[in-house]
Amino acid sequence: MALVIRVGPARQQWWLDHMQALLPEIECRPWDDPGDPNEIAYAIVWKPPPGGLKRFPNLKCIVSMGSGIDHVTNDPELPRHVPIIRTTAFDLTQRMREYVTLHVLRIHRRLPEIEAAQPFREWRQLINPPAYRRRVGIMGLGNLGADCARTLKAVGFDVAGWARRPKAIEGITCFAGDDQRRPFLERTEILVCLLPLTPETRGILNAELFRTLPEGASVINCARGGHLVDQDLLDALDRGHLAYATLDVFHQEPLPAEHPFWDHPKVLVTPHVASLIDPEAGGKAIADNLRRFIAGKPVPDLVDLEQGY
Ligand code: NDP
Numbered sequence: 131m132a133l134v135i136r137v138g139p140a141r142q143q144w145w146l147d148h149m150q151a152l153l154p155e156i157e158c159r160p161w162d163d164p165g166d167p168n169e170i171a172y173a174i175v176w177k178p179p180p181g182g183l184k185r186f187p188n189l190k191c192i193v194s195m196g197s198g199i200d201h202v203t204n205d206p207e208l209p210r211h212v213p214i215i216r217t218t219a220f221d222l223t224q225r226m227r228e229y230v231t232l233h234v235l236r237i238h239r240r241l242p243e244i245e246a247a248q249p250f251r252e253w254r255q256l257i258n259p260p261a262y263r264r265r266v267g268i269m270g271l272g273n274l275g276a277d278c279a280r281t282l283k284a285v286g287f288d289v290a291g292w293a294r295r296p297k298a299i300e301g302i303t304c305f306a307g308d309d310q311r312r313p314f315l316e317r318t319e320i321l322v323c324l325l326p327l328t329p330e331t332r333g334i335l336n337a338e339l340f341r342t343l344p345e346g347a348s349v350i351n352c353a354r355g356g357h358l359v360d361q362d363l364l365d366a367l368d369r370g371h372l373a374y375a376t377l378d379v380f381h382q383e384p385l386p387a388e389h390p391f392w393d394h395p396k397v398l399v400t401p402h403v404a405s406l407i408d409p410e411a412g413g414k415a416i417a418d419n420l421r422r423f424i425a426g427k428p429v430p431d432l433v434d435l436e437q438g439y
């Protein structure tokens with residue numbers, strides 16, 4: 131029994147050594163040199179190339195090296211019967227909390243305008259409402275969204291969230307389902323997307339959604355590039371309906387050099403760094419999950435494949 135690991139080439143050897151130390155009972159092999167494919171029972175992957183996983187006929191489980199699984203399920207040749215475990219380590223939640231708080235505060239306190247004024251030595255005293263009068267809305271109230279909602283509430287913001295099923299989170303106004311999407315959006319001045327990418331959520335950040343947000347609203351997308359219709363965002367920003375966008379994820383990563391987001395004055399591009407997996411904490415979470423799976427114990431991070439996230 132062996133496992134295969136697929137990460138970016140720069141970190142491949144590090145992950146192999148690290149996972150081998152954490153799981154000495156399983157032989158860890160590189161994706162590009164897996165040996166006899168019949169021996170591969172487990173695959174730990176980030177963005178595996180299409181058709182790559184079907185090479186292993188005895189695969190018992192796929193581990194996504196991240197919270198999202200769309201980078202695995204978008205493979206048209208994926209062996210669909212194989213269970214998928216996602217990775218949700220405490221440090222992923224911590225990092226996303228930092229990212230979202232940073233960028234909500236940056237927009238709330240109009241930092242882009244202050245930074246733009248500095249080269250002109252302009253003393254730009256902007257008056258903001260206090261956070262309790264700023265309405266933030268989080269799309270997705272899962273592991274990451276619910277934690278960010280609580281954090282922003284603790285900072286003082288007026289926070290609402292939207293999910294598929296009804297939720298009760300203390301201090302947060304919770305909306306659920308398609309019927310409640312409009313009232314959620316209408317009250318949202320800073321929108322944070324933390325949805326998984328599924329057929330239902332693909333392209334959800336589109337012209338209609340932007341029109342529903344109040345004039346002057348801003349958007350932070352730290353979920354997946356596939357949620358956003360790029361041109362609709364550019365139009366809404368250029369029309370002045372939206373004030374700012376902060377984007378961490380893109381249809382194509384790295385974002386191509388010629389993409390208009392790069393030099394748009396109202397867009398901040400961050401290179402998919404909102405919450406990268408920490409090799410230490412992430413590796414331990416992966417090893418713990420795999421051990422539970424192999425022992426037949428419940429694995430909380432096991433994905434509901436029917437639900438799609
Ligand atoms: P979870 O699966 O824990 O939560 C997903 C949330 O989205 C749930 O609240 C779910 O609702 C809601 N949701 C799903 N589908 C719909 C829908 N059709 N309509 C309304 N709500 C919906 O995910 P995580 O919080 O762990 O992660 C969210 C995403 O963040 C990941 O899938 C990934 O794409 C992205 N991510 C990005 C990172 C980065 O560095 N930029 C790092 C890590 C993750 P319900 O609760 O009712 O099921």
Ligand code: OXD
Pocket residue numbers: 195196197198199405406407
């Ligand atoms: C993830 C990510 O899904 O890093 O964990 O995007």
